[in-house]
Structure formats: structure tokens, C-alpha cells
Amino acid sequence: MSGTILCGVDGSTDSRLALHTAVRLAEELDSRLVVAHVVQTALGTSPRFGIVSGATTIVSPLEQLEDGRRLLDGVLAEERVDDVERRVVHGFPADRLADLADEVGAELIVVGSRGRGPVKAALLGSVSTELIGVARCPVLVVPPGVVTDLAVQDAALAREAP
Numbered sequence: 001m002s003g004t005i006l007c008g009v010d011g012s013t014d015s016r017l018a019l020h021t022a023v024r025l026a027e028e029l030d031s032r033l034v035v036a037h038v039v040q041t042a043l044g045t046s047p048r049f050g051i052v053s054g055a056t057t058i059v060s061p062l063e064q065l066e067d068g069r070r071l072l073d074g075v076l077a078e079e080r081v082d083d084v085e086r087r088v089v090h091g092f093p094a095d096r097l098a099d100l101a102d103e104v105g106a107e108l109i110v111v112g113s114r115g116r117g118p119v120k121a122a123l124l125g126s127v128s129t130e131l132i133g134v135a136r137c138p139v140l141v142v143p144p145g146v147v148t149d150l151a152v153q154d155a156a157l158a159r160e161a162p
Helices: 013-029 061-078 093-104 118-124 127-134 146-160
Strands: 004-008 032-040 051-053 057-059 085-091 108-112 139-142
Touching (some): 004 093, 013 032, 013 061, 013 108, 013 139, 032 061, 032 093, 061 085, 085 093, 093 108, 093 127, 108 127, 127 139
Parallel strands (some): 004 032, 004 108, 108 139
Antiparallel strands (some): 051 057
């Protein structure tokens, strides 16, 4: 393939499963891997003043991006993922991941599934569901437990190898 895979992470267990899947796909397909975190635009956000939290705290967009960088760096360190391109962007997650995929020339976007269930997903929405509707390349939504299955499969193959 030798293309680019974009993986969106938010620190959740499901996004970590997606990260492991994206790493494995990038290795097997000899692809570039870009790992991204989107600092979500919140209601009440002003590009000029940031987010007012409580009565006195103002969080600037630059501080939000720095928090996002720390989150992304922490996830990659905890999951022992090195040598990937990192991106932290601000906006609505599905839209920004779709735009970022265009910017980096991604041929595939990998994200986790929150597993909220149909009622909560219908009421609250889902980044993975929204992304499928706006992305201009294929989207792989990694269900909970898939990496465990791959690890079991890898262990079984290792035992069978001479």
C-alpha cells in the first residue's frame, strides 16, 4: 500500500484499541501512520477568549491545544507507540478528522467505537458514525475487544512456528 493511515485517539480504551489496530495495519501495509487528537470545540467557546469554566477560569485555545498534545503524547508513551507523526487540531472531531485525512493524504481513517448502544448513540451522536458520513476515504471503526483477539491470534501463530 505505502500510503497513509490516520488514527484518531481521545485517550479512551476504545481509541487505544484503534491505535493498536492502526499500528499493526501500518506495519503490515508499509504505510505512514499519522496519529491525531482533536481538541473538541465546546459550546460557549470563543476563538478570542477560550472557554469560561466556572466563574473565573478562562482556558485559551492555545492551552487547549497544549492539553491535547499532552494527552496524545501520554497515550503514545503508555501504549509504547514510537515513530509516528502526531497531530493535534481544534474543532469538531468528525469534521476535523475528515479534513485532516485530506490534508495528510490518508487512504484510511481508523477510530474506535465507543459502544454506547443504539439509544445513547442516537441521542448523543458518535464521532465514528459522524465520520463515516463526512470522510472522503474509507473509515475503519474498531469494535471493542478486537486487539485482544489479534493478540491471541499472534500468540497462537508464534506457538505454531518452528
